[in-house]
Amino acid sequence: MGLTLNETFLAVFCALAILSLVATGAGQWITTRTMDTMRRTRMAIVNSRVRSSWSVLALFTVAFVIGPNALLIVFALASFFALREFVSLTPIKPSDHWALVVAFYFVIPAQYLLLFFGRANLFTVFIPVYVFLLMPVVMAVKRDQELYLQRVAKVQWGLMISVYCISHAPAIATLPIRGYEGRGALLLLFFLLILFVTDLLQVIASNFFGGAALEVSPNKTRNGVLAGGSAGILIGTALGGLTPFLWWQALLMSGLIVVSGYLGTVVLSLVKRSLGAKVWDSNLVLTRGVLERFDALTFAAPVFWQVT
Structure with a gap:
């Protein structure tokens, strides 16, 4: 017998909480062990993204329960x-x-x-x-x-x-999907997971692989974006059981989320710059505004909704 909606969400929540806890501890430990100033700053950015994942997880959980x-x-x-x-x-x-x-x-x-x-x-x-x-x-x-x-x-x-x-x-x-009635919250969870996990992995991969920083997002590199995006697609494929998709459909939809999300990040960064503001994350600043936290979502959400 398959898991109910609440049981599935509880299992996913526990897994995410454990991963976030491990990531938080590992990030703090690496930061204290690193002496290089630039590396410490990059790790501080990674830690800030992990803390953001906690807030997103908490908000979604409260909304799901209510x-x-x-x-x-x-x-x-x-x-x-x-x-x-x-x-x-x-x-x-x-x-x-x-x-x-x-x-x-x-x-x-x-x-x-x-x-x-x-x-x-x-x-x-x-x-x-x-x-x-x-x-x-x-x-x-x-x-x-x-x-x-x-x-x-x-x-x-x-x-x-x-x-x-x-x-x-x-x-x-x-979304009214035949055979998936009453489980729409899991599809939204799948979408948000791929979006925010990919962003986090791109920052981590950029820190690990290095390379020239992207002009539109200085805390990411081309190697990091490719590696983090590929990892996000693989994770989305593995989480296909949360969705009404077959494995190859989950693969394609994950790729769609990753690509459209990155394009949203690029476009919103250019929009904000054209308005006279500094580039988001310029000089590796740790604080982020509301628009930047949702920049990937602004493109990915309508595209995912229309295609699904």
Whole structure:
């Protein structure tokens, strides 16, 4: 007899908790044993990524225990803070005030309410069609023509990345897959595992194999990205039992998650740089914003949802 949903999640949670505990201990031990300043800094970055995995694991566990609606609340809050961070990087004029009010207090709740009520037909077109047409009208009411197109485009980009793309993550748990009813949370767990584990492995592999740092992500190297991405695909294939996929389908879907996630990291890094901010993780800075924590997810979630 197969495991129930709760039993499967408990088994996966215990395995992840043990791995995270081992990684935390090993990272701290290596840091204390290393004398090279650059290596210590890189290990500190690895340790910060491991701590981030603990927070993600804790949030997902709480949401899983409370119920599927809690997932919507968690990701709705993530969208709110991601959009706030995006807006903080974007030059905003007083005439844009009402456009931001609409974005924060109408668009975000409406997008997640559509998901809550299972209106997938509207969920997929609400922001890219209706809000895309609404925001220019709202911003035109003030009759401020200065840099009008740039201001509208930045707000629309912020909504697409911070709300539309991120909202596809909890939507994965609602996919109506025949023979997989009631187990959507495991599919979301599979998706998040591949995404965040691959990111961690790429940082670790970059530290281990070395090489020239990538311009868009200075704490990663080309060798590290290839090695960590390959490991992420293999892990995803091994975890195929959590999904409705056959082993070769799990392999392809894992590759899709890894590649689209990396492209999201590259694009969001360039977007933030174009807004005048420093490159994420520049000078090996350990702190990361909300957008950077979800950069891979912004591309991978809608792609995975559509393909599945």
